Amino acid sequence: MYGAPLSAGAHKIMLLGSGELGKEVIIEAQRLGVETVAVDRYANAPAMQVAHRSYVISMLDGEALRELIEKEKPDLIVPEIEAIATQTLVELESEGYRVIPTATAARLTMDREGIRRLASETLGLPTARYAFADTLDELKAAVAEIGTPCVIKPIMSSSGKGQSVCRTPDDIETSWNLAMEGGRAKKARVIVEEFIRFDSEITLLTVRSASGTSFCAPIGHIQKDGDYIESWQPHFMSSAQLEEAQEIAAKITDALGGTGLYGVELFLAPDKVYFSEVSPRPHDTGMVTMASQDLSEFALHVRAILGFPVPTIRLLTPAASYTLKADRDAETFRIGGLPEALALPNTQVRVFGKPETKPGRRMAVALSTGETVEEARRLAKEAAGNLRIEYS
Ligand SMILES: Nc1ncnc2c1ncn2[C@@H]1O[C@H](COP(=O)(O)OP(=O)(O)OP(=O)(O)O)[C@@H](O)[C@H]1O
Numbered sequence: 001m002y003g004a005p006l007s008a009g010a011h012k013i014m015l016l017g018s019g020e021l022g023k024e025v026i027i028e029a030q031r032l033g034v035e036t037v038a039v040d041r042y043a044n045a046p047a048m049q050v051a052h053r054s055y056v057i058s059m060l061d062g063e064a065l066r067e068l069i070e071k072e073k074p075d076l077i078v079p080e081i082e083a084i085a086t087q088t089l090v091e092l093e094s095e096g097y098r099v100i101p102t103a104t105a106a107r108l109t110m111d112r113e114g115i116r117r118l119a120s121e122t123l124g125l126p127t128a129r130y131a132f133a134d135t136l137d138e139l140k141a142a143v144a145e146i147g148t149p150c151v152i153k154p155i156m157s158s159s160g161k162g163q164s165v166c167r168t169p170d171d172i173e174t175s176w177n178l179a180m181e182g183g184r185a186k187k188a189r190v191i192v193e194e195f196i197r198f199d200s201e202i203t204l205l206t207v208r209s210a211s212g213t214s215f216c217a218p219i220g221h222i223q224k225d226g227d228y229i230e231s232w233q234p235h236f237m238s239s240a241q242l243e244e245a246q247e248i249a250a251k252i253t254d255a256l257g258g259t260g261l262y263g264v265e266l267f268l269a270p271d272k273v274y275f276s277e278v279s280p281r282p283h284d285t286g287m288v289t290m291a292s293q294d295l296s297e298f299a300l301h302v303r304a305i306l307g308f309p310v311p312t313i314r315l316l317t318p319a320a321s322y323t324l325k326a327d328r329d330a331e332t333f334r335i336g337g338l339p340e341a342l343a344l345p346n347t348q349v350r351v352f353g354k355p356e357t358k359p360g361r362r363m364a365v366a367l368s369t370g371e372t373v374e375e376a377r378r379l380a381k382e383a384a385g386n387l388r389i390e391y392s
Pocket residue numbers: 128151153157158159160161163193194195196197201223225226227228265276277284
């Protein structure tokens with residue numbers, strides 16, 4: 001039982017990270033009468049525009065984070081990005097605060113090393129071969145060990161930032177420099193991964209709730225430069241492959257524990273299913289569920305973290321999402337083409353409301369349904385193609 005938002009008895013969540021995914025989480029939380037506080041490193045972030053209150057702080061600054069949490073005393077702390085002072089969350093959890101899904105899950109998934117070692121070394125899940133490096137010389141040795149082509153990523157980054165494919169030893173220095181520029185933390189550590197020649201890749205949304213563990217239908221997606229462009233649901237898989245994928249997702253989410261929705265990223269190769277990484281929160285490729293399912297990934301996350309049951313998840317129709325990205329830095333711009341995009345059948349658009357554009361920054365997404373996945377993909381792509389950013 002919750003009191004009214006903004007009253008003394010309100011149930012309060014604090015979102016750490018306030019992008020497009022958090023905006024939908026806040027909307028779903030408000031639908032259940034929850035008070036919402038949004039936090040990010042810049043003002044007017046998407047989720048801040050719909051939350052009851054917001055704060056701008058560096059979430060990598062443990063002291064600032066603690067001060068804010070002690071001031072607001074949220075019932076639930078809900079990480080929305082990786083780049084957070086997770087050690088502070090671990091301490092706050094031991095003092096009685098609740099972190100979603102758990103502070104340890106946030107800490108392990110914050111850096112690629114924590115989650116990769118858990119998946120591969122502790123749980124024995126199949127992953128690409130990997131090595132870590134702290135300096136250019138160590139990177140040269142790591143690439144020699146893994147072989148080329150390989151993928152080099154800062155251990156703390158997301159949406160492909162600082163990631164590159166190293167095709168020959170001549171690329172190593174360029175990859176190192178890209179990783180140093182693109183990483184979110186000050187740590188100069190990178191992971192080198194064997195390049196997996198997969199047939200397709202999926203996100204398996206996995207919900208841990210009062211009803212136990214449930215899976216959404218697999219979401220297929222296409223990534224460019226390490227960031228997602230297009231996703232669709234359902235993705236066709238053989239029943240043996242789906243079983244393997246669900247087994248991996250159950251193992252990793254059981255190990256991470258807590259309640260909430262996880263996005264388990266998997267590569268589907270002819271011989272096996274590889275674990276790639278996992279988000280302990282809604283996933284960008286899962287935005288398609290706003291069109292495809294009765295309960296979107298955001299509604300599922302909110303239900304689960306509030307301790308409510310998730311008895312069923314229904315896939316209502318094939319659907320697809322296609323992103324609109326900016327190509328330059330700008331503070332004044334307009335997003336146009338909505339009349340054309342929305343003239344298409346079975347199509348919706350989400351404009352995130354980010355205050356600035358940056359090269360590659362995701363600004364909006366088109367969502368379409370269809371009789372088939374192919375039809376939905378065609379419509380979503382056409383709708384996103386109609387959207388445009390006019391810079392001035
Ligand atoms: N070892 C690999 N072999 C082949 N492709 C890879 C490999 N690692 C990553 N990729 C490709 O790059 C994409 C992004 O990689 P990854 O998910 O590790 O980055 P990310 O920055 O965490 O992205 P996000 O935060 O959007 O999930 C993958 O979805 C896949 O398409």
